[in-house]
Every structure is written in structure tokens, then in C-alpha cells.
Amino acid sequence: MRDVAIIGVAQTKFGELWDTSFRELIAEAGLGAIKDSGISGDDIGAMYVGNMSSGLFVDQEHIASLISDHMGLNPVPCTRVEAACASGSLALRQGIITVASGYEDIVISAGVEKMTDVVDATPAIATASDQEWEAQQGATFPSLYAMIARRHMYEYGTTREQLAEVSVVNHHNAQYNPYAQFPFEITTEKVLNSSKVADPLTLLDCSPVSDGAAAVVLCPAEDAHKYTDTPIYVKASAQSSDSIALHDRKDMTTLNATKVAAKKAYDMAGVTVKDIDVTEVHDCFSINGLLAVEDLGFTEKGNGGKVIEDGQTRIDGDFPINPSGGLKARGHPLGATGIAQACEISWQLRGDAGKRQVDGAEIGMTHNVGGTGGTATVHILSRDQN
Amino acid sequence: MRDVAIIGVAQTKFGELWDTSFRELIAEAGLGAIKDSGISGDDIGAMYVGNMSSGLFVDQEHIASLISDHMGLNPVPCTRVEAACASGSLALRQGIITVASGYEDIVISAGVEKMTDVVDATPAIATASDQEWEAQQGATFPSLYAMIARRHMYEYGTTREQLAEVSVVNHHNAQYNPYAQFPFEITTEKVLNSSKVADPLTLLDCSPVSDGAAAVVLCPAEDAHKYTDTPIYVKASAQSSDSIALHDRKDMTTLNATKVAAKKAYDMAGVTVKDIDVTEVHDCFSINGLLAVEDLGFTEKGNGGKVIEDGQTRIDGDFPINPSGGLKARGHPLGATGIAQACEISWQLRGDAGKRQVDGAEIGMTHNVGGTGGTATVHILSRDQN
Numbered sequence: 001m002r003d004v005a006i007i008g009v010a011q012t013k014f015g016e017l018w019d020t021s022f023r024e025l026i027a028e029a030g031l032g033a034i035k036d037s038g039i040s041g042d043d044i045g046a047m048y049v050g051n052m053s054s055g056l057f058v059d060q061e062h063i064a065s066l067i068s069d070h071m072g073l074n075p076v077p078c079t080r081v082e083a084a085c086a087s088g089s090l091a092l093r094q095g096i097i098t099v100a101s102g103y104e105d106i107v108i109s110a111g112v113e114k115m116t117d118v119v120d121a122t123p124a125i126a127t128a129s130d131q132e133w134e135a136q137q138g139a140t141f142p143s144l145y146a147m148i149a150r151r152h153m154y155e156y157g158t159t160r161e162q163l164a165e166v167s168v169v170n171h172h173n174a175q176y177n178p179y180a181q182f183p184f185e186i187t188t189e190k191v192l193n194s195s196k197v198a199d200p201l202t203l204l205d206c207s208p209v210s211d212g213a214a215a216v217v218l219c220p221a222e223d224a225h226k227y228t229d230t231p232i233y234v235k236a237s238a239q240s241s242d243s244i245a246l247h248d249r250k251d252m253t254t255l256n257a258t259k260v261a262a263k264k265a266y267d268m269a270g271v272t273v274k275d276i277d278v279t280e281v282h283d284c285f286s287i288n289g290l291l292a293v294e295d296l297g298f299t300e301k302g303n304g305g306k307v308i309e310d311g312q313t314r315i316d317g318d319f320p321i322n323p324s325g326g327l328k329a330r331g332h333p334l335g336a337t338g339i340a341q342a343c344e345i346s347w348q349l350r351g352d353a354g355k356r357q358v359d360g361a362e363i364g365m366t367h368n369v370g371g372t373g374g375t376a377t378v379h380i381l382s383r384d385q386n
Numbered sequence: 387m388r389d390v391a392i393i394g395v396a397q398t399k400f401g402e403l404w405d406t407s408f409r410e411l412i413a414e415a416g417l418g419a420i421k422d423s424g425i426s427g428d429d430i431g432a433m434y435v436g437n438m439s440s441g442l443f444v445d446q447e448h449i450a451s452l453i454s455d456h457m458g459l460n461p462v463p464c465t466r467v468e469a470a471c472a473s474g475s476l477a478l479r480q481g482i483i484t485v486a487s488g489y490e491d492i493v494i495s496a497g498v499e500k501m502t503d504v505v506d507a508t509p510a511i512a513t514a515s516d517q518e519w520e521a522q523q524g525a526t527f528p529s530l531y532a533m534i535a536r537r538h539m540y541e542y543g544t545t546r547e548q549l550a551e552v553s554v555v556n557h558h559n560a561q562y563n564p565y566a567q568f569p570f571e572i573t574t575e576k577v578l579n580s581s582k583v584a585d586p587l588t589l590l591d592c593s594p595v596s597d598g599a600a601a602v603v604l605c606p607a608e609d610a611h612k613y614t615d616t617p618i619y620v621k622a623s624a625q626s627s628d629s630i631a632l633h634d635r636k637d638m639t640t641l642n643a644t645k646v647a648a649k650k651a652y653d654m655a656g657v658t659v660k661d662i663d664v665t666e667v668h669d670c671f672s673i674n675g676l677l678a679v680e681d682l683g684f685t686e687k688g689n690g691g692k693v694i695e696d697g698q699t700r701i702d703g704d705f706p707i708n709p710s711g712g713l714k715a716r717g718h719p720l721g722a723t724g725i726a727q728a729c730e731i732s733w734q735l736r737g738d739a740g741k742r743q744v745d746g747a748e749i750g751m752t753h754n755v756g757g758t759g760g761t762a763t764v765h766i767l768s769r770d771q772n
Contacts (some may be wrong), residue, residue: 083448
């Protein structure tokens with residue numbers, strides 16, 4: 001099994017991109033990553049694209065063919081992978097596995113979602129939950145995560161203000177991210193007073209509806225220095241499943257898929273959570289950012305609100321989380337998120353993150369979730385090969 | 387890169403399965419393949435599922451999580467892959483790559499589609515074409531393939547009767563396939579006189595709308611005999627892309643993605659088309675069965691109609707095609723088809739195909755197409771490891 005490196009990254013601006021079509025978005029990110037890596041189109045052996053629901057958002061399936069076509073890459077094999085909001089990281093994972101296998105040398109892993117071409121994105125997003133047991137009964141994603149939040153508050157005394165702090169930190173970081181959908185600060189008070197979406201969650205606890213794309217270029221680690229002076233090495237790729245429906249879980253306040261994937265990833269990389277310098281977590285709702293801090297092992301279960309309130313997840317904190325602004329403030333074009341996380345960690349480990357740089361970051365982690373935790377992935381990236 | 391073997395296969399009956407839900411279909415196939423392979427659930431390292439459009443057909447994305455959940459396999463990682471009607475073979479390919487890489491040892495590759503829960507499947511199927519340049523202009527899949535057929539008739543003198551013969555042969559074979567949607571004979575006259583769908587194609591030139599699922603179990607070739615006395619070895623897995631829209635092709639009568647994938651597969655397996663004893667091809671419309679015979683290299687371009695008319699694709703012909711009944715008569719639940727093809731070739735190479743057995747088949751091939759050829763895959767399987 002060959003070691004794998006990231007040699008190029010790119011993402012589009014995330015936001016309501018009325019003037020950019022689905023195919024333009026992915027081409028912009030893909031060609032950006034190709035340029036960043038120094039490869040030429042002829043070097044590319046395969047491409048993977050994470051996307052949750054192009055069928056419902058833009059009436060287009062078979063996007064793999066569309067993308068290789070629109071990027072001028074035919075006959076390069078292109079494959080779409082999907083696991084709701086974790087689709088992007090699955091594209092990363094399939095790219096890593098394909099390079100590791102020796103089937104291909106240079107692989108592009110990308111993600112894209114164009115969500116603003118429908119009148120209401122909520123029904124499409126709801127297809128990430130159990131259609132028969134959740135969506136058809138009226139449950140939407142905000143309501144499912146609101147139930148998790150409510151239970152976490154009940155079990156552990158987590159406060160409304162602690163949840164809000166997840167969004168406050170994200171917005172603070174996003175002001176330094178040129179790709180962020182919402183690059184401005186907000187206050188706790190503003191979160192608490194924004195419109196109720198599903199009690200206790202308000203509008204500013206929720207990630208937005210976004211358009212966007214991101215891409216990375218992978219190659220065998222041993223070849224990486226042919227292309228770039230700053231390769232980022234993949235130390236672990238782990239994925240896990242859990243029940244798709246919330247009511248089938250033993251414990252609503254833990255995403256078991258995150259815990260299982262994190263343990264696998266730490267073991268594979270030969271590190272512990274204490275070795276991780278910077279992390280991008282899946283905070284589609286503020287409560288999920290809080291769960292991630294606990295389930296990835298940064299603190300014990302129930303203590304997530306406290307460590308966030310204490311500033312430990314800030315860029316200068318003990319374990320910086322989401323310097324990019326996270327799903328809340330960078331934006332969350334579903335299939336693109338997992339790849340955008342890998343872009344951000346790559347920039348951080350290269351030392352290219354500007355005003356949102358985590359000082360001296362050497363090992364980084366990404367955490368991507370599908371649905372309410374039916375799928376989770378954890379990737380560990382490193383500046384050093386060994 | 388490790389060699390890979392298929393150690394278990396299963397498929398559901400294909401047809402209008404009103405009494406079986408999406409999740410029941412995939413569980414039946416998946417558990418059937420597990421049983422056929424002799425593994426236990428604990429052995430499974432990962433699962434891939436090919437599916438074209440569960441979002442549009444059953445309002446459910448994130449089916450990977452649903453499936454691992456409903457099969458009782460959590461926390462096994464499960465990933466959906468999609469390239470329209472080629473989705474199934476991409477699940478096979480990702481499974482092969484994953485086992486080859488060493489990331490996992492035992493992998494299930496499955497495919498599923500539940501198409502009959504919508505009033506009209508045509509708009510969902512049309513999302514496999516270029517939405518902006520084809521579907522929104524009114525082109526449906528029958529009309530796109532009808533244009534290909536018309537051009538092939540014009541260029542090479544292919545006759546209406548030769549096209550019909552593809553369906554006649556498929557239906558003949560399907561009568562011996564217990565899983566086939568249409569297990570009965572039809573005549574050339576019946577094909578010609580069935581309702582016009584898109585001139586020159588009639589109803590009996592077209593594969594049906596189907597429900598169904600299929601699954602195979604993969605493991606490293608070196609371990610295969612631990613589980614079964616009749617492993618089937620994967621000699622090649624190849625995939626290629628072409629323009630998604632028909633008007634961008636240099637030649638409408640050739641699927642270049644098929645040609646590129648076939649060449650790669652023959653090279654990888656170290657065989658020529660003459661070594662292939664039995665083949666399952668993607669004949670979503672009769673014309674596509676004819677193109678496949680040419681583009682896979684069984685005969686030169688333009689001669690497909692002639693060799694089919696001469697009976698060379700029949701079970702006792704020179705190069706038997708679709709002993710299963712093909713997409714036309716076995717049925718075509720989109721995401722399941724590529725896996726059902728691998729099941730059929732496995733049965734053929736094991737010598738387990740009953741009255742549709744191709745005598746002495748040792749090397750088999752599957753050919754799966756997405757859209758009008760935007761994606762194509764070719765897999766070569768063998769009874770012998772070397």
C-alpha cells in the first residue's frame with residue numbers, strides 16, 4: 001500500500017453564486033488544483049467527485065461524465081461518490097485508496113454542490129435522513145439536530161450561550177478567509193436573538209445554503225517532491241457508519257461514527273488527539289461542532305460547551321477548530337465541504353493561511369459527517385512524511 | 387497491488403416489485419451474496435453501492451448509511467458511487483481497487499435501483515444526459531439512442547430486423563434465467579410491430595423500467611479458497627469517460643468510452659477479444675447491444691448487425707452475448723445492472739448457469755455504460771487465477 005500526498009488544492013468562493021453554473025464551479029476548483037499542483041492534464045489518471053444531490057438540486061445525475069467532459073479531461077475515468085454531507089471526504093478517501101492501490105498515480109478528488117437553484121433546499125437536504133422514519137414524518141435537519149442539542153443540554157448542562165459560541169468563533173475566523181460565505185464577526189447576543197429555526201437552534205446556529213466547489217490533487221508520496229516543495233502527507237483515512245435514523249441510537253448525544261472513525265484514524269496515523277495541531281470539524285449546526293470536540297476526543301463527553309466557552313477552540317487556543325470559519329461561516333455546499341476542509345488543513349500545514357494561520361501547525365485533521373451521523377470520516381494530514 | 391477474487395454473488399428477481407422496498411431489495415441481494423460466499427458479517431471491511439438516482443426515484447439520498455444500517459453492518463464504511471446506468475460496475479471497480487490497495491480485505495460491491503415508485507421514470511432517467519444541452523431541449527434516452535440507430539443504419543446499412551434480433555436473442559436467453567423480468571420468447575415480427583417509442587426504436591427495442599438489486603463479495607485472490615471452491619478471479623477493471631452530450635462526439639456510431647475501456651482491460655488482463663468466452667454487454671436499447679459487439683472488438687465497425695443476424699451472439703455462437711437476457715429481458719434496474727452482469731459471468735464461469743450455460747466458459751467480460759456512453763466500464767473475469 002503506497003503512501004499518498006496532496007500536491008495541489010483549490011476552492012471556489014462559497015456563497016450564493018447566481019452567476020456560476022454547476023459545471024463552471026467544479027471546473028474552476030478542479031483546474032485551480034491542477035494549476036496549484038504543477039501537473040498537466042495528461043498526468044491525471046482518475047477523478048472522484050463528492051456530491052450529495054445534483055439530481056434534486058440541478059436535475060443532473062451522471063455528473064462524473066459531465067465534469068470530466070467540461071474540464072476537458074476525457075477519457076479520464078471520473079466517479080461520483082455520495083454519502084450526503086460527507087460526500088466530499090469520501091471523494092478524498094477514494095482518491096487516496098486509488099493512489100495507494102497503484103491503480104492510478106495522479107488522482108483529483110473534488111467536491112461540488114449547487115444548492116441555490118431550487119426554491120427551497122430543505123426537502124433535498126432532508127433526503128440525507130431516513131426518508132420513511134424521519135423526513136416523511138416531518139423531521140428536517142434543523143429539527144433533528146435541535147433534538148440532539150436539547151438532549152445535550154439536559155444531560156450535561158450545556159448552555160444556549162455555549163452553543164452560540166461555536167458560531168461566534170467560526171465567524172471570527174471566517175473574516176480572514178477569502179473564500180468564506182460570511183466573512184464577518186457576529187456576537188453571542190446576535191446568535192441568541194436571530195430567528196428561531198428549531199428550538200433551541202436559531203438561524204445563526206445553522207450552516208447556510210451554499211454553492212461551491214473544491215478540489216485536491218493526490219499522488220504517491222514518493223513522487224510528491226517532483227511536483228511541489230510543500231506536499232502534505234496523508235497519514236490516515238478512516239470512515240464509519242451508524243444508524244441513519246436518530247431514534248435507533250443508544251445515545252443521541254454522541255455520534256458513534258465519529259468516535260469509530262477517529263479511533264481508526266489515530267491508530268492508522270500512530271498519533272493521539274494531543275498530537276493534532278489544527279482541525280476542521282463538521283459543524284453543520286452549532287451543536288455538531290460541540291459534539292465533534294467531544295467525539296474526536298479533545299475533551300470528555302459533556303465538557304464540549306465548557307472548552308469552547310473557555311476559548312480552547314480558537315485559533316490561539318489549545319486545540320484550534322475550524323480556522324476556515326467552518327460550515328457555519330465558510331459556507332456548506334454539501335459535497336464540497338469535505339474537500340474544502342482538506343484544502344484548509346493543507347494551507348495551514350503549508351503555513352499559507354494568512355491571518356487565520358495556526359502557528360507551527362504540523363499535523364492536521366478533518367472530520368466530515370453525513371446526515372445526523374450515519375456516516376463520518378476522519379482524515380489526518382501531516383507536513384512531514386514520517 | 388493485490389489480485390482480487392469474487393467469492394460470492396446474488397441478485398434479486400428483477401421486475402416491478404411492488405411488495406419490496408428499496409431497503410429490502412438491497413438487503414436481500416447483499417445478504418444473499420454474504421451467504422453465497424461463506425463469510426460472516428464480521429469479516430466485512432467495506433461496502434460500495436451503485437445507484438443512479440435514489441434521490442429522484444425514492445426521495446432518499448445517503449443510501450450508503452441506510453444500507454449498512456438496514457443490513458445490520460454498522461459501523462462498516464459504506465459508500466455510494468454513481469455514473470448513471472454504469473453505477474453498478476463502478477461499485478464493483480471501487481471494491482476491487484479497495485481490496486487491491488490493502489485498505490480492506492473483504493468488500494461487498496452491490497447495486498440497487500427502485501424505479502417503479504414514481505409515476506414516470508423518464509425525467510429521472512433523462513438526468514443521465516446533459517441536462518442543459520439535451521434533456522431541457524426535450525431529448526429523452528430513447529430519442530438519443532434512436533438518433534444513434536438511425537445514423538448507424540445510414541452509415542452501414544444496418545437493418546431494422548438486425549436491431550430487432552438483439553431483443554429476440556435476449557428474450558430467448560432470459561427464459562432460462564430465474565431472475566429475469568421477461569422470461570419468455572419474442573419474435574422479430576413482434577418487435578417490429580410493437581409501439582413506436584422513438585423511430586426507429588419500438589417498445590421491444592427498449593430495456594424496461596425495473597426494480598432490483600445485486601451484490602458480489604470480493605477478497606484478496608490469495609485468500610479466496612478459504613471461502614469457496616469456485617472463486618472467480620478479476621483479471622481487469624477499466625473505466626473511461628466521453629462527452630456526456632451526443633452532439634460533442636466525432637462519431638455518433640461509436641462509443642469511444644467503450645473502446646478505450648476495452649483496450650485498457652484487454653491489456654491489463656493480457657488477453658485479446660478472441661479469448662473471451664462469454665460477455666454481458668450494456669444493451670439498454672437494441673442499438674447499444676449492436677454497438678457493443680463492434681466497440682468491444684468482436685467484429686469490425688459496421689458489421690454488428692450482420693454477426694447478430696448470423697447467430698454469432700447466441701449462446702452457441704462464436705461469441706455469446708448476454709446469456710442472462712441482457713438489459714432488455716433480464717431487466718435494467720439502473721444501478722444494479724453492472725453488478726448483475728458480474729453475477730451472471732460468475733455463474734457462467736462456475737458452470738452454474740443451467741440451461742443458459744455457455745459450454746466450457748473460462749474467461750468472461752462485462753460491459754456497462756452510463757448515459758449514451760459518457761461513462762463505460764469493462765471488467766474481465768476468469769475461472770483460473772493465472
